[in-house]
Amino acid sequence: MPSGRPLPPGPWSVRGFGATLAGGGPGIVLTLLAALVGWGGEQAQAQAHHAPTRAAALSPVAAVEGEVPPTSRRLAPNVVEVTLTAAPARLSLVPGVETDVYAFNGRVPGPTIEVREGDHVVVRFRNDLPEETTVHWHGLHLPVDADGSPLYPVAPGEEYEYAFTLRPGSAGTYWYHPHPHHRTGYQVAKGLYGALIVRAADDPLPALAERVLVLSDNRLLPDGSIDIPDPHSPQGRVDFENGREGPVLFVSGEVMPALTIRSGEVQRWRVINASAGRFYRLALPGHTFLHVGSDGGLFERPVEVEEVLLASAERVELLVRGTGPPGTRASLQTLPYDRYVPQTRPSDWERPRDLLSLQYTDEPPVVPPAIPEALRPVPPLDPAEATATRVMVLGQGMINGALMDMDRVDVSAPLGATEVWEVENVVGMDHPFHLHGFQFQVIDRNGVPEPFRSWKDTVNVPKHESVRFVVRYDEHPGKWMFHCHILDHEDHGMMGILEVQ
Numbered sequence: 280m281p282s283g284r285p286l287p288p289g290p291w292s293v294r295g296f297g298a299t300l301a302g303g304g305p306g307i308v309l310t311l312l313a314a315l316v317g318w319g320g321e322q323a324q325a326q327a328h329h330a331p332t333r334a335a336a337l338s339p340v341a342a343v344e345g346e347v348p349p350t351s352r353r354l355a356p357n358v359v360e361v362t363l364t365a366a367p368a369r370l371s372l373v374p375g376v377e378t379d380v381y382a383f384n385g386r387v388p389g390p391t392i393e394v395r396e397g398d399h400v401v402v403r404f405r406n407d408l409p410e411e412t413t414v415h416w417h418g419l420h421l422p423v424d425a426d427g428s429p430l431y432p433v434a435p436g437e438e439y440e441y442a443f444t445l446r447p448g449s450a451g452t453y454w455y456h457p458h459p460h461h462r463t464g465y466q467v468a469k470g471l472y473g474a475l476i477v478r479a480a481d482d483p484l485p486a487l488a489e490r491v492l493v494l495s496d497n498r499l500l501p502d503g504s505i506d507i508p509d510p511h512s513p514q515g516r517v518d519f520e521n522g523r524e525g526p527v528l529f530v531s532g533e534v535m536p537a538l539t540i541r542s543g544e545v546q547r548w549r550v551i552n553a554s555a556g557r558f559y560r561l562a563l564p565g566h567t568f569l570h571v572g573s574d575g576g577l578f579e580r581p582v583e584v585e586e587v588l589l590a591s592a593e594r595v596e597l598l599v600r601g602t603g604p605p606g607t608r609a610s611l612q613t614l615p616y617d618r619y620v621p622q623t624r625p626s627d628w629e630r631p632r633d634l635l636s637l638q639y640t641d642e643p644p645v646v647p648p649a650i651p652e653a654l655r656p657v658p659p660l661d662p663a664e665a666t667a668t669r670v671m672v673l674g675q676g677m678i679n680g681a682l683m684d685m686d687r688v689d690v691s692a693p694l695g696a697t698e699v700w701e702v703e704n705v706v707g708m709d710h711p712f713h714l715h716g717f718q719f720q721v722i723d724r725n726g727v728p729e730p731f732r733s734w735k736d737t738v739n740v741p742k743h744e745s746v747r748f749v750v751r752y753d754e755h756p757g758k759w760m761f762h763c764h765i766l767d768h769e770d771h772g773m774m775g776i777l778e779v780q
């Protein structure tokens with residue numbers, strides 16, 4: 280939190296709320312804001328009463344750690360306004376050349392948005408691209424008109440307001456990206472993706488240095504332009520089959536960045552796979568990870584692992600323990616993982632790739648902080664309560680033998696229902712399966728019970744394997760997408776619609 284940076288002289292405008300607030304004390308201002316976002320005045324008055332100072336409550340600068348204004352502004356204790364514009368830009372993605380990109384707020388990746396459980400978030404989005412787009416808030420539980428699905432396109436030059444409230448228990452690592460029909464892969468390749476962190480009021484982990492690692496890859500032509508080949512060219516056909524991959528691996532927009540760690544220190548890494556097709560099998564030689572969370576936040580207990588597989592769109596939270604001696608260095612790597620059909624498997628797929636360099640400082644070791652054995656409860660969804668089982672057969676570019684039809688509902692379910700989804704991959708390559716709107720719990724993979732509960736929104740279904748999960752449509756009726764998250768497959772039509780009503 281900021282320490283109450285002074286406000287500019289009033290009156291100041293709360294842009295977009297259609298009101299100019301000219302002082303009058305925090306109570307009045309908060310009541311007005313609360314009314315605008317649908318709170319009762321009584322609650323707002325109570326919040327105002329607890330606001331320590333007017334400046335802290337209404338700071339016009341980003342009230343969020345690590346954020347650069349004007350992307351986010353905390354307008355009230357639980358109200359965050361985010362201003363996001365997608366527009367063409369010319370940036371240097373790799374040294375020596377400039378690239379025409381699409382960027383959120385002029386950056387690739389877009390700004391990291393940090394919010395808190397309980398926050399009401401209003402995103403004022405403007406599309407300055409020459410084409411239709413949306414912003415999908417991957418993994419968040421929100422009203423259907425805030426989901427940024429292809430059913431809610433934003434035309435060039437238009438604005439759209441995404442509004443949602445982050446409910447308790449939703450703390451975790453999420454991301455945002457466009458989701459226009461048939462154009463998601465293109466727009467992500469052009470640079471549109473960013474991280475969104477939801478913080479808990481009562482995070483069980485001690486205060487640790489944190490890193491948000493947005494993993495992406497791209498392929499550039501010698502002149503710096505993004506290589507998006509004709510779909511009927513040989514490379515275009517490979518991209519379509521595999522999901523487009525590129526040889527340049529970015530970590531939060533940098534190639535092979537160097538991070539520092541002190542011997543004994545523990546860091547919390549939030550890792551997001553924002554790649555269109557590439558999977559990451561992460562390992563840090565000489566170290567193990569404490570895997571503490573996935574798509575929908577923390578596990579019940581940390582799990583020590585030597586490596587972790589991150590399919591497209593999945594996230595992990597890892598505790599990295601500085602067990603190496605001062606002055607040494609290690610590299611975070613992605614190890615070979617064969618998700619491909621043999622015909623289009625890249626020739627260098629068996630080559631481990633370095634992602635970032637972890638440099639130990641020369642300082643003497645510190646005593647590692649204690650990591651709690653219990654993190655938080657993950658309340659179980661009970662498959663025995665399921666009122667339906669949905670079978671999803673992932674075939675050659677289709678789900679249940681059908682291509683996406685925006686006018687068709689593939690699954691219809693009542694609000695409040697608990698259901699089991701059985702996702703079966705009958706082809707020879709992996710497909711990461713994503714359900715919008717609702718976090719689910721994996722029951723088993725290939726019949727092997729999941730060892731522990733966690734909240735997921737994307738699960739990899741390896742070639743010729745199956746995954747079962749349980750989900751409850753607890754609120755937010757509407758039409759929700761489910762699809763393969765290899766973006767070329769999704770754009771081709773490997774997607775369907777769940778209608779909750």
Ligand SMILES: [Cu+2]
Binds near residue numbers: 709710711765769
């Ligand atoms: Cu797929």
